[in-house]
Amino acid sequence: MIAAGLSLGTLAPAHGTDLPDAPGRQQVIESCSQCHSIDLLAQRRSADDWSQIVSQMVGQGAKMTDEQFQTILDYLSTHMTPAKTPPAGKAGQ
Numbered sequence: 001m002i003a004a005g006l007s008l009g010t011l012a013p014a015h016g017t018d019l020p021d022a023p024g025r026q027q028v029i030e031s032c033s034q035c036h037s038i039d040l041l042a043q044r045r046s047a048d049d050w051s052q053i054v055s056q057m058v059g060q061g062a063k064m065t066d067e068q069f070q071t072i073l074d075y076l077s078t079h080m081t082p083a084k085t086p087p088a089g090k091a092g093q
């Protein structure tokens, strides 16, 4: 098959999104692959951005319990953030 690799950057491996194996991964795959490819999650984002995105997805109709929301958000904001030093400027948690 012809991979859609034209403008998606170079990070995504051939098999799709490289979600690190960690608690919450299964939940993310279940909840976030219903409407679109999980490849959409390949791009790393800040925890704030993930929070906004997951809320946005709920707005789009994604169904999840509060607990699942938290699991997904924890996973994404732990494992799918840019590999930089954590933001230091923000006051506390």
Ligand code: HEC
Pocket: 028, 031, 032, 033, 034, 035, 036, 040, 041, 053, 054, 057, 060, 061, 062, 063, 072
């Ligand atoms: C009910 C369907 C649905 C589910 C479930 C869903 N999404 Fe989406 N998602 C969409 C739609 C529709 C778009 C395109 C929205 C747009 O472009 O306005 C989208 C787009 C996105 C984008 C691209 C946003 C951007 O601005 O580039 C990301 C990232 C994303 N979804 C993440 C997730 C995550 C994480 C989950 C699981 C928590 C999830 N989605 C579950 C419907 C869904």
